[in-house]
Amino acid sequence: MYLKSNLNQTVVPLSILNQEWTYRGEGNANLVLSLPNLRKIVKIRKTEKPVTLVQFLTEWLFRYVLWTDKIDAYSERDLMFYSDLMVHLIGGSFVSPAVPVIITKKEIYDLSIILKSERPECRKNKNIQFGRASLLPDYAFLPKEWDSALTGPTLAIEIKPKQGWVPFYDRQCEKCPFCLNQYVKLKNGSIKNISGYCPLDLFSGSKTRMINALHCLLNNPQNNFRAFKDGICVYDECSPFENMYKVVKEIFQQNQTTKNSLDVFINMLCELLLKPHCYNQKDFGNCDITINNVEHSLLIKEDSKISTKCDFTHHDLPSFCVLERILALQMIDLAGLKNNFLLYKYLNSKRTLDNWEYIDKICKLISTNKPKCPKRILMDYERKFVEMIGKGDGECYFDEMDEIYLVPYIVASIANDCSLMVTMRKVKKERQGIENIPEDCIFDFGDNGQFAVNFGIFDLYPKPLSVIQKHKTRNERRQSAYRQITS
Numbered sequence: 001m002y003l004k005s006n007l008n009q010t011v012v013p014l015s016i017l018n019q020e021w022t023y024r025g026e027g028n029a030n031l032v033l034s035l036p037n038l039r040k041i042v043k044i045r046k047t048e049k050p051v052t053l054v055q056f057l058t059e060w061l062f063r064y065v066l067w068t069d070k071i072d073a074y075s076e077r078d079l080m081f082y083s084d085l086m087v088h089l090i091g092g093s094f095v096s097p098a099v100p101v102i103i104t105k106k107e108i109y110d111l112s113i114i115l116k117s118e119r120p121e122c123r124k125n126k127n128i129q130f131g132r133a134s135l136l137p138d139y140a141f142l143p144k145e146w147d148s149a150l151t152g153p154t155l156a157i158e159i160k161p162k163q164g165w166v167p168f169y170d171r172q173c174e175k176c177p178f179c180l181n182q183y184v185k186l187k188n189g190s191i192k193n194i195s196g197y198c199p200l201d202l203f204s205g206s207k208t209r210m211i212n213a214l215h216c217l218l219n220n221p222q223n224n225f226r227a228f229k230d231g232i233c234v235y236d237e238c239s240p241f242e243n244m245y246k247v248v249k250e251i252f253q254q255n256q257t258t259k260n261s262l263d264v265f266i267n268m269l270c271e272l273l274l275k276p277h278c279y280n281q282k283d284f285g286n287c288d289i290t291i292n293n294v295e296h297s298l299l300i301k302e303d304s305k306i307s308t309k310c311d312f313t314h315h316d317l318p319s320f321c322v323l324e325r326i327l328a329l330q331m332i333d334l335a336g337l338k339n340n341f342l343l344y345k346y347l348n349s350k351r352t353l354d355n356w357e358y359i360d361k362i363c364k365l366i367s368t369n370k371p372k373c374p375k376r377i378l379m380d381y382e383r384k385f386v387e388m389i390g391k392g393d394g395e396c397y398f399d400e401m402d403e404i405y406l407v408p409y410i411v412a413s414i415a416n417d418c419s420l421m422v423t424m425r426k427v428k429k430e431r432q433g434i435e436n437i438p439e440d441c442i443f444d445f446g447d448n449g450q451f452a453v454n455f456g457i458f459d460l461y462p463k464p465l466s467v468i469q470k471h472k473t474r475n476e477r478r479q480s481a482y483r484q485i486t487s
């Protein structure tokens with residue numbers, strides 16, 4: 001069965017069980033399996049498990065009777081948003097096109113049974129969904145054609161860096177959203193210790209602050225740091241810290257590992273996070289990377305007097321380094337949650353907003369405005385939004401606006417929640433086959449040797465418009481937990 005999607009891509013049926021596969025991990029929205037022979041991952045959507053009888057019947061009707069069109073439409077829309085917008089905004093060196101595949105009901109049923117023992121208890125509140133899934137490169141491995149020049153294990157570091165930038169309109173608190181959330185986690189018992197990690201430090205452009213942030217991530221990884229050796233998770237919040245020492249020793253191919261080698265490794269990681277990486281720039285589309293910096297510098301003066309406990313100061317990151325690619329999207333939101341919530345509430349009071357219709361609208365806008373770059377389109381809307389706020393005449397300016405004005409906030413929210421992977425493997429001393437690796441992907445770490453390195457950014461799928469309401473409530477909960485614990 002081969003289907004044609006609206007994106008004009010052939011949807012290929014994929015059988016997972018008749019090839020080598022492993023469980024890679026899962027988040028709130030997707031479960032990921034790795035197909036090591038293909039060096040690909042399959043990203044399978046998850047759905048809420050029905051709890052009540054009514055939910056059970058609705059789910060049954062939806063899945064088994066009304067299934068195909070509705071579910072296909074969801075997955076197709078996710079893919080369209082990813083391919084038409086997010087890939088262009090991030091750039092082809094860090095993301096790859098997703099290939100739609102179809103997984104049968106029977107296969108999902110069999111997989112669910114096998115996966116029972118692998119899935120963490122806290123994630124079992126959702127089922128995996130049959131039908132459309134996405135096939136993507138597995139960033140825990142390097143491209144096959146580089147293999148002949150490389151030796152030793154492949155190490156991949158996954159970081160979910162979270163919000164490294166707070167719009168000026170939202171800076172009412174001395175703590176950034178991530179640090180505030182630590183108090184909620186502490187209160188509900190999901191963590192024992194507050195992490196010293198602050199995303200503002202990781203994105204600060206200051207090496208001292210970045211290195212401190214990386215040390216904190218390693219010491220208290222929560223769901224923000226993982227290390228994979230040859231595709232297998234060897235260090236995360238559930239593993240002993242020694243595992244990290246061991247894997248660093250192996251990657252450096254040293255007999256001895258000392259505290260010092262971990263420091264060397266963190267320095268190396270910091271350098272990699274700051275290295276421009278644009279070997280695949282031809283696929284970058286025509287998005288202009290520099291558009292939004294000016295706007296922020298104009299707003300900065302207004303707010304420079306706030307007292308902070310998190311350090312809100314920051315230096316520019318080198319263009320095209322992996323952190324800069326993420327931060328640039330986070331900074332696309334100038335108006336902040338405060339103003340986006342007001343607009344969302346206003347539009348919703350005029351007509352109930354559909355959570356996903358914005359995707360069709362923004363994709364259509366991009367296509368009719370070609371060759372204008374998608375980032376410029378979003379920034380034009382955002383600029384106008386901020387201009388309206390500046391006029392300060394309350395809700396009346398909202399009459400001229402629609403949900404497209406909320407899209408920059410949604411894009412920034414996706415960037416606030418995405419993950420990155422830095423993957424590395426040592427280059428053989430004899431350097432045979434080195435010509436297969438783009439020069440830009442080889443990094444020299446002095447006595448520790450040369451490494452081939454690749455970067456990936458993932459979890460760039462759309463969020464519903466209702467996330468704005470969720471963020472409003474979430475922020476109030478965070479502030480309250482902070483006040484309760486610190487007062």
Ligand SMILES: O=P(O)(O)O[C@@H]1[C@@H](OP(=O)(O)O)[C@H](OP(=O)(O)O)[C@H](O)[C@H](OP(=O)(O)O)[C@H]1OP(=O)(O)O
Nearest residue numbers: 027028029160181223413416417463467470471474
């Ligand atoms: O709201 P946040 O900042 O806590 O982020 C949520 C994440 O929590 P985190 O703090 O990273 O542990 C949360 O991650 P976990 O499930 O906690 O691993 C999801 O990523 C969630 O996104 P979505 O609802 O699946 O689209 C994330 O929600 P939104 O990005 O939709 O807000």
Ligand SMILES: Nc1ncnc2c1ncn2[C@@H]1O[C@H](COP(=O)(O)OP(=O)(O)OP(=O)(O)O)[C@@H](O)[C@H]1O
Nearest residue numbers: 025026027028029030032136137138139140458459
């Ligand atoms: N392209 C990829 N290459 C390698 N590993 C990946 C890739 N995509 C996802 N993963 C792995 O699968 C895990 C779950 O994927 P992902 O974070 O995209 O799930 P999610 O449900 O969308 O997350 P969230 O809870 O943040 O919404 C990741 O933590 C990562 O370890």
